Amino acid sequence: MAQPKASVITDKMRAEIGVESEPITFEVDKTACRMFARAVGYTDPIYFDEQYAKSKGYRSIPAPVGFLGHPTYDPNGPQRLGGYFRTDTPFKRILNGGTDIEYFDTVCAGDVLTATSKLVDLSERESRLGPMLITVTESTYRNQDGKLVARARGTGIQY
Amino acid sequence: MMAQLYFEDISEGQEVTTLSQHCDSQRLVYWAAGSGDFYQIHYDKDFAQRTGLPDRIVHGALKHALLGRMLHEWVGAEGSVKRVACQYRGMDMVDKDVICKGAITGKRSENGENLVDLEIWTETPEGQKTTPGTATVALPSRS
Numbered sequence: 001m002a003q004p005k006a007s008v009i010t011d012k013m014r015a016e017i018g019v020e021s022e023p024i025t026f027e028v029d030k031t032a033c034r035m036f037a038r039a040v041g042y043t044d045p046i047y048f049d050e051q052y053a054k055s056k057g058y059r060s061i062p063a064p065v066g067f068l069g070h071p072t073y074d075p076n077g078p079q080r081l082g083g084y085f086r087t088d089t090p091f092k093r094i095l096n097g098g099t100d101i102e103y104f105d106t107v108c109a110g111d112v113l114t115a116t117s118k119l120v121d122l123s124e125r126e127s128r129l130g131p132m133l134i135t136v137t138e139s140t141y142r143n144q145d146g147k148l149v150a151r152a153r154g155t156g157i158q159y
Numbered sequence: 160m161m162a163q164l165y166f167e168d169i170s171e172g173q174e175v176t177t178l179s180q181h182c183d184s185q186r187l188v189y190w191a192a193g194s195g196d197f198y199q200i201h202y203d204k205d206f207a208q209r210t211g212l213p214d215r216i217v218h219g220a221l222k223h224a225l226l227g228r229m230l231h232e233w234v235g236a237e238g239s240v241k242r243v244a245c246q247y248r249g250m251d252m253v254d255k256d257v258i259c260k261g262a263i264t265g266k267r268s269e270n271g272e273n274l275v276d277l278e279i280w281t282e283t284p285e286g287q288k289t290t291p292g293t294a295t296v297a298l299p300s301r302s
Contacts, residue, residue: 032193039193040224041180044231056236065227065240066220070195093210096219098292100244155246 008090008124008133021117026069026141030060030109036067050109063107066099068115068141068150089133089158097134097155105149113141113149120153133158163235166266166273166298175261175277178229182217183254190221212250219247222257222281222290229259230279230296237299241274245292251283258282261294272297 030050037047045052046062053061063069107113117139124133134157141150180186187201196218199206207215223245230240251257261279268274274295281290 035189036193036224039186039189040221040228041186042228042231064224065231065243066224067194096247098244098246099220099223100242101223102242102244103240106239153244 008131009122013122016119018118023114023116024071026071026113026115028063028069028107028109028111032070033061033063033109037064040064058108060109069113091158093159095157097157100153102151105147107149112144115139115141129159163237164298165301167301169263171263171265173263175233178259179256180225181256190218194220215253217251225257225259226279230294234296234298239297241297242295245290247290249289251289256284273300
């Protein structure tokens with residue numbers, strides 16, 4: 001009789017579910033909005049021409065769908081694989097499993113967003129690549145006025 | 160510019176205007192720079208092959224953003240994209256088109272907004288659905 005395989009999910013990992021991270025600051029700037037829009041192939045001038053965007057009622061160039069600013073890069077800080085999931089796992093590889101972003105208000109260049117994130121779900125499954133750990137993290141973004149602007153859920157697959 | 164789409168004009172089952180985006184290595188490098196995701200499997204062929212992949216693969220989040228662009232272009236200047244959710248079930252290889260599609264699954268009015276729910280997905284040129292998902296957009300009303 002084969003023994004059931006031991007779970008890769010430890011009590012330490014489970015204890016992280018629901019624990020809010022320290023806030024992380026994301027700056028949304030004009031060049032970054034344009035670069036993101038260019039990468040996605042947008043041609044709508046609202047993403048490139050600030051005067052045009054203002055004529056359409058935006059405060060500045062809006063952030064395209066999927067762009068919530070960049071965190072400040074710190075070469076002396078920890079370099080992590082896989083975003084916000086902090087507990088050490090036995091896996092070396094990670095795949096992006098999915099993205100779900102819900103917007104509550106417009107994000108524009110000049111905004112400074114503050115996000116906190118938490119692990120909301122942990123599961124595991126066997127695949128042809130071996131055991132996989134599936135994590136779902138939820139990040140809540142507020143702007144400089146404290147207004148909730150977006151909620152993002154990301155699925156990570158570690159194997 | 161496309162004519163503005165209105166809430167009254169759409170019905171369940173109606174399809175979103177398809178968006179096709181060729182994703183060559185330059186596109187993936189634009190995306191790396193634009194998104195800040197510099198994982199080498201997306202632009203370094205040797206690196207990708209050392210991890211067991213046949214070649215470089217399109218970033219999942221780029222496919223999410225392309226689905227967002229499809230919806231942005233479809234809803235017009237007076238519409239807005241409220242939610243885009245998708246799962247990366249299959250890989251899309253470099254140098255191919257990512258074909259974004261969608262269909263309306265329902266419409267509702269909530270808190271003064273005219274909301275449209277959709278099923279969205281991306282397909283490979285061979286017709287394989289690699290990125291299924293759901294979305295919600297808001298449209299203006301004629302009244």
